[in-house]
Amino acid sequence: MNTLRARIASGGRASGLRTALLCGAALGGVVALPSAAFAQDSETAASQDDDFGERVIIVQARRQNETLQEVPVTVTSIGGETLQRYNVDQVADITSRVPTLNVQSGGSGSGGQISLRGVGSSNISAAFDSAVAFEYDGVVVSTMRLVQAGFFDVEQIDVLRGPQSLFFGKSATGGVLSLRSANPTADWEVGMRGSYEFEEKGYLINGYISGPITDTLGIRIAAQFNDIDEFQLLQENTPAVNQERGLTDFIGRLTLDFNPSDRFRANLKVQYTKNENDGAIGTAEIGCGANGVADSIFLLGGAVNLPAGYDCNTNDQRYYLTDAAGPLAGPVPGNSPADGRNGVPFGETEIWFGRLQFDLDLSDTLTLTSVTGLLNMDAIDFDAYSYGGFIPGPNGTRLPGGAGASDPINTLEQYSQELRLASDFDGAFNFMLGAFYEDRTFVFDTSQQGVNISFGGADPVTGFTYDWDKIHTTKTEALSFFGSAMIDITDKLELSGGIRWTDETKVQTISVPYVHAGFAAFGGAFLSSGFFSGPINFADDNLSPEVTLRYQATDDLNIFASYKTGFKSGGIDNSALPSNSLSQAAASGDFSSLIFQSEEAEGGEIGFKSQWAGRSFTLNATAYYYVFTDLQVQNFNAVTVQFATSNAGELTTKGVDLETRWITPVDGLNISANLSYLDAEYTDTFIQPLGISTVDLNGRRGSQAPEWSGNIAADWTIPLSDSLELFLSGNAAYNDGYITDEATLNDFVQPSFWTIDSNVSIGHPDGKWKLALIATNLTDEIFVITSGGRPFLEPGVGDDLVLTQNRGRQVFAEISFRF
Template sequence: MGLRTLASPFRAALFAGVAATSLAVPGLAHAADAAAAEAGGATVDDGNAITVIARKSTETLQNVPVTITAITADAINRDQATKAEALGTHVPTLNIYSGGSGSGGSIALRGVGSSAISAAFDSAVALDMDGIQLSSMRLLQAGFFDIKQVDVMKGPQTLYFGKSATAGVLGLRSADPTKTWEIGGKASYEFVEDGYVVNGYISGPVTDTLGIRVAAQYNDIKKYTQIQPGIPALIRNRGMRDFIGRVTLQWDPSSAFTANLKVNYISNRNDGAIGHQDIDCGANGRADEVVLLGGAIAVPSGANCNIGDRYYAISDPSPTQNSNYPTGSAAGDGKYPGHPFGKTDIWLARLRMDLDLSDKFKLSSVTGYFDINSVDSDTYSSVGVGPAFNPNGIPVALIAPRLAAVNTPGSAQGFGSSDPLNATKQWTQELRLTSNFDGPFNFMVGGFYEHRNIDFNTSQQGVNISIIAADPITGSAFDWYKKHHTTTNAYSLFASGNYKLTEKLELSGGVRWTREKKVNTISVPYVHAFLAATPAFISSGFFSGPIPFRDTNVSPEVTLRYKASDDLNIYAAYKTGYKSGGIDNSALPSNSLLGFNNPATRDQVAQGLIFKSERAKGGELGIKSQLAGRTLTVNGSLFYYVFSDIQLQVFDATKVQFRTFNASELTTKGVDIDFNWRTPVPGLRFNGALAYTSAKFTKPLASAIDGSPLEGRRASRAPEWAGNVGFDYTMSISDKLELGTHSNLAFSSSYYTDTTSVKDPIQKGWATVDGSISIGAPNGAWKLALVGINITDKRFVQSSGARPFLAGPGGLGTPGTPTYVPQGDDRNVLLNRGRQVFVEASFKF
């Protein structure tokens, strides 16, 4: 089934949603009206108003002049949202996926995001965890737990959240200690992927001034990725195991001073980095061969060309691949377990302190520490099933004797193996001084400092020269081992102010100044002797010396809010955004680095590795309203933003190399609307959202792969229409029992899945349905629930890219012969998770 013909069962999903909605039958007694909406970004009761921290201070969602969707803890827990990608069904145009060996994941909003294949890019949507901005998207792989609220802020947020917030912010706020002692927990079993989740917490006051919360979760999924029958793999059901532990201390020694410390440890273990990636067989309708040594060797694929089933064509590596790692390599020294694997360990700590200097001024300090160490290994050809052959009929033993020794029918022959180590240590410090005057004017001033060290080291198989022979000097089977080290120092000063022009009219805004310096060094301790002997590769022992990047930016913002009434706010905002550039770390030890050895060309080659900073400017016009006695909330915004020098990285599958560049200009404009309605039927609430987005390249831009013009083409992962609609219904069966049901239908129109050509694949429109039914105590002391995620088992492509090692134009061999290999067009496609069905039990007392 090709990507372009992957039809979505929209009608079936719609019928399922209607059927689920029909469960919300009126006329039955219920326990109590819910005071606030659980999703959709709205509140229906002043006493339970949802609060957000969109401008570094606590404000109610309906008053803050920012486009935000707030997802509460109840909604997160109800939908078994233990992975960030699950949030996409609550927020139209929010696209989150994890996987791969680059940054490890990607977040996009309104059609703007950053590539997951580059470990050098910061995210265009900032990931904010309890006030700490994180540079690594690998946190998306590990998941989250014990979250108080998720705030999705749309549009540039550089003034308050700094660099790497050009498209928005995904803010995760974890739960804090409670005023009284509380213990809670949950256990669930998932039938389709054969997984279970257990978690629990204990929270309360240790003394009158000190509170503590200890929370932990373990998630074990046996069939996270199921390998397609006929594909050789030692582990046929690839699993994933997560552990999350958090300790929170809240200290309130006086009314003038508070401190909050959070320490997180997060662990992720998996059986391969590729995740939910499958093979789309493209327009030629065939599974294309893996081509090695410039076409001298071809390996049958084995993919079934069906991306709609639950199985993935991911072969284990060839026996010629993962042996005798170079000295110092992350999977060397016996660390490689004999099959693809992934291992991530994260430490995250945040200390926030607030001091009232007087009744007019507050000083706030936020200190952050982030330490991630992640290593994985997989085969990035994805496929490969022996026996390999020569397209011209020459015996394999004459070309690749080491491969010939293991070239048996049905053998695992995946190629392109690597073992990337992604290690980041980040320290941040922010200070803010906030005023609290009685008059019309208040302000905030502050400073921010970030120090970051990033190591991206990997042994790679780009040529796969070891199919001929291992390195005659070291015995290593890898092509090369390269190391990138980047040190970042960033400084920011920012100031913002609010001025009430009248009782109803408020002017706010500010500016952030940022200076950033990055220094990158590249070392290549080892290059296979066969490659180093050619003029196309550098020799072992290469060192680039320092490659610097510096940039300074000023990002202003201004907003005018008109409070027509207590239930109606209208605002207009002009915003700018900034995401710093840097030094590409995908450069291969071939033509990308050869010029470093020549003093006359060194600076030119070094400059070729630098990508420019990304900037955004534009505005929004929004309205936030509450109607019908505050039982109905309707919010909406119009937006228009221009992004210049968009950072892109694409993969050339024929030449087997990355291309990193800045796109000329991307313009995104559209409308966001969400609503929340507490109906006259007791216990019944509806919520939903709809987004229209036009995100297109609006200046001349040639494809980095085939030179085709991309101007006027839509950006990838940018559907014109997306939305969701859902309901919640609770009713009492007796004084001690409460029945609850909920359903959510999410939908999207078609969109491009890549940014390499005007011929890029298009994912057709899709819809998914989630739902649950539960019974428990009205006070939440216990609950039993049946939860269905993606009930209709709808599979759709989130992102795609050309599969490595394809035959080029004209094919290989002689057309019409059994060994002829036509030009390849297979693509790697990253899919969403399929159906999940949970049974769960929870308690709280």
């Protein structure tokens, strides 16, 4: 029996899981690894009652409803109640609850990065799909710009570790981060929440109304607005108009759930997201390297050499983010929204997302599921990517000296369609057959100052102060078919597995409508205005098999072993600059240097899930070993100002994930803990191209791969009366440090650190009202997520680093109502 419906109807395996919710609801926090999660207070599709009247958490790790305790996949689940308790409104905020998860928001390329168990994809490349697939309400989205946007009204977040290509397709070599938003409720319900954050001086308000319009149609309307005044405070004497960089997020979502009969259900979600900010760089500090000084902004072979201006203090959360220098802040080509803003950084993103899912029971044993996804994104962000610089003014003043400005305009249109046919036979055999199609058009249009030639004068013909305007248009089509089977060999032994075939084609064209007239003196070293590449083609196909054996030793002990493979398509780099790699390719007519190969994974894991002492204590563990070949990597040469896109020869990851939960004898007090050991190492030749490094990284530890990480949480619900309860909660997360780049043997290393979150609230036991004081990162621990060379370093002298960091301490006062 393979679906939750069948299992609960049989009264069999579900009985071994009947305390899953008791563990979760009591803790109100995170449950990690292949175990159970925590239910929300309201009835949702993420949980169901079993034959004992208790709640169990439902996941779709194999594209069907299964209890989290039974599914033979390593999953961490976080319920919506936990997210609300800690004011989690960004994907990056959940890292303290999922060991080895690393999330970076920001960047002018993909706009974000998610890595898991040391495997991820660069945030500076808009050409890469993410190695950790981002699934939003059943649709795998290709842009990490959704990571930048806030999220809310979430039913559940599931983090699936390890390759998941069989059920989640071509972008899940490292795992899946799956987010499910809340659905309409059976009865009319209204909820409101407001909070004020004291450190960044921001406020957040959201609300929803949900209920049945008719006996067969439910509706949920939800919206959220978040305004932060001091997302970043600039260093004293930073020459910038905005001394306090802020941001705003608005999200609105409509959900309709139509259930006209027992055999058919349709669910429609339409969401609009608008994000505005005062610059794309985000929380990036500049670290002064071994020479201990702030290196100058070295331009035009030293003809222009600007003092950096920043103070090299990387822990004070004061950023030196200057506006563009006067000679570079003139007109912008390409009808850009950055034109006329005089070099003042800003960012705007608009996203429309739609998903329609229907489930049709063709018979008592066969169900057809259709998932249609639409995504439309328009994003622009403008900033000065020299990360420093000023022009000395009169009386010791500083004038803006930012160089390397660009205005990346990203537009995306994505359509996807998935069909699945699943069986629910009473016998030992069940199957799933599926097909997937995706059509995607991505346009990356940017004017750039890669050389900053306008320090010598604006374009005498157009007056533009930018070196060029280039447009990469990438058309992607993907088609895949997959099938899986589950066989109950005995009542206790299940064999499951399947295979997915994927065929993907990409066609890119590159046009350069404008090049600064001053480059004519370089004798053809740069492209000319009007360049057009013609079609650049990439195609690949892949077979990704998977097999799992699960043994239910007792009602309280499940053991599983899996062999898995993964695939992430290659493509054509869209970061090549006309000053070097692109002009060289154009001169020869050979654009093969822009093509990167597909990434593949192979390996397996074994694990067990167990409950003890009357199911008051849970112990779960997973051990894994995976080899990733042709790992897609992008880095940056800070001296030549060139992006290097390549494939690492091989990355081997192995480790153990451990999770425990304890429902203590003290009424309402529960404790949980997670611990992960990770050994990630480059195990084949890996030399960065384009002069970034001549050192082979074979044998070096992988980046974003802490050897030890984990967390411990305690939650205590104290009834004060029939209508009043006190809730106390804390979470402490540990990370023993990691390498933050993959360029040399001496890349920046983030030392070990702790973060602490806490929550104190008082309110009605049924959630009718609540007052809360919430702190995240209470000790204000600042750590580096990624690093790279600061652009425009003087050859042989400069060694400053751009260090992207987490947000600091946040303290919220919150009030919420539900009726």
